[in-house]
Amino acid sequence: MSFDNITGNNKVKDFLNKSLKENHVSHSYLFVGIDGIGKTLFAQEFARKLLCIDQEESENCLSCIKMKSGNHPDFEKIEPEEGIIKIDTIRQLQEKIVQKPITSKRKVYLIKDSEYMKAEAQNCLLKTLEEPPEYAIIILTTANESKLLPTIRSRCLKVSFDAIPEETIIKYINENNSSEIDNNLISMSEGSIGKAILLQEKKDIYESVTNILDEIQNEDMNTLWKKAELLYKQKDNIQDILSYINVYLYKTKNLNKINCIKYVEDTKKRLASNSNYDMSIDYLLIKLWEGINEKYSRSSI
Numbered sequence: 340m341s342f343d344n345i346t347g348n349n350k351v352k353d354f355l356n357k358s359l360k361e362n363h364v365s366h367s368y369l370f371v372g373i374d375g376i377g378k379t380l381f382a383q384e385f386a387r388k389l390l391c392i393d394q395e396e397s398e399n400c401l402s403c404i405k406m407k408s409g410n411h412p413d414f415e416k417i418e419p420e421e422g423i424i425k426i427d428t429i430r431q432l433q434e435k436i437v438q439k440p441i442t443s444k445r446k447v448y449l450i451k452d453s454e455y456m457k458a459e460a461q462n463c464l465l466k467t468l469e470e471p472p473e474y475a476i477i478i479l480t481t482a483n484e485s486k487l488l489p490t491i492r493s494r495c496l497k498v499s500f501d502a503i504p505e506e507t508i509i510k511y512i513n514e515n516n517s518s519e520i521d522n523n524l525i526s527m528s529e530g531s532i533g534k535a536i537l538l539q540e541k542k543d544i545y546e547s548v549t550n551i552l553d554e555i556q557n558e559d560m561n562t563l564w565k566k567a568e569l570l571y572k573q574k575d576n577i578q579d580i581l582s583y584i585n586v587y588l589y590k591t592k593n594l595n596k597i598n599c600i601k602y603v604e605d606t607k608k609r610l611a612s613n614s615n616y617d618m619s620i621d622y623l624l625i626k627l628w629e630g631i632n633e634k635y636s637r638s639s640i
């Protein structure tokens with residue numbers, strides 16, 4: 340593994356490599372970017388390089404072997420459990436961080452999705468960020484910087500991750516998957532390879548949703564209801580499906596897009612306010628039917 344094996348964000352690669360080469364390393368970093376863009380992969384690879392004890396970075400490096408096995412005594416990854424990083428977890432970090440490194444010259448702590456620390460946990464961590472042991476490096480990642488206290492943000496060196504270009508995601512998915520990725524799913528991935536992979540895993544569902552939407556345009560109500568049964572069974576996945584419908588609507592010609600997208604957004608709101616699920620889907624399909632076919636009848640006048 341090296342940065343070369345991670346897709347995208349070459350500027351970040353150059354920056355981290357340069358800081359390693361010049362031994363100009365900060366005690367705390369804040370990796371900022373959307374979910375699934377590779378922040379954790381970058382942080383783990385950066386940690387491996389920081390901890391490496393072999394100048395040649397050879398395969399026999401004890402530190403790198405331990406890192407690869409996920410069992411390095413001087414590296415720890417902290418991540419949310421059930422949507423929270425508890426203050427107790429931060430206190431444990433503080434007890435351990437003062438103990439000198441065992442294998443390497445440094446110790447690295449990665450706090451993934453750090454915005455899941457509540458204010459009290461953040462304040463607790465702040466003490467360590469203000470006075471870290473000289474060998475310690477803390478890397479925080481976040482998709483939502485605004486949920487971190489300004490005091491935390493100002494203590495860290497911010498590293499921003501850019502959205503990955505669509506053609507790079509397409510290339511990655513095509514090289515690593517047995518099937519090609521649908522263009523609508525690429526648009527939904529918002530520059531995140533992680534999200535594109537998750538969407539691709541459910542591609543059969545999205546294909547069926549495309550069929551349902553095509554059926555609305557075919558104006559065959561009976562076939563539509565038969566195919567639409569799928570939507571009534573996708574409660575857990577419905578928000579992503581609604582986003583997909585918006586992408587479909589946006590890309591389809593000859594539609595009254597504004598109205599149709601408004602119905603999808605209405606449905607999102609209904610579901611968010613705990614409206615009856617089946618009735619919300621009924622509403623969506625009927626409104627989309629009206630919205631899509633209204634435009635057709637108008638344009639034919």
Ligand SMILES: [Zn+2]
Nearest residue numbers: 391392400403
């Ligand atoms: Zn090494």
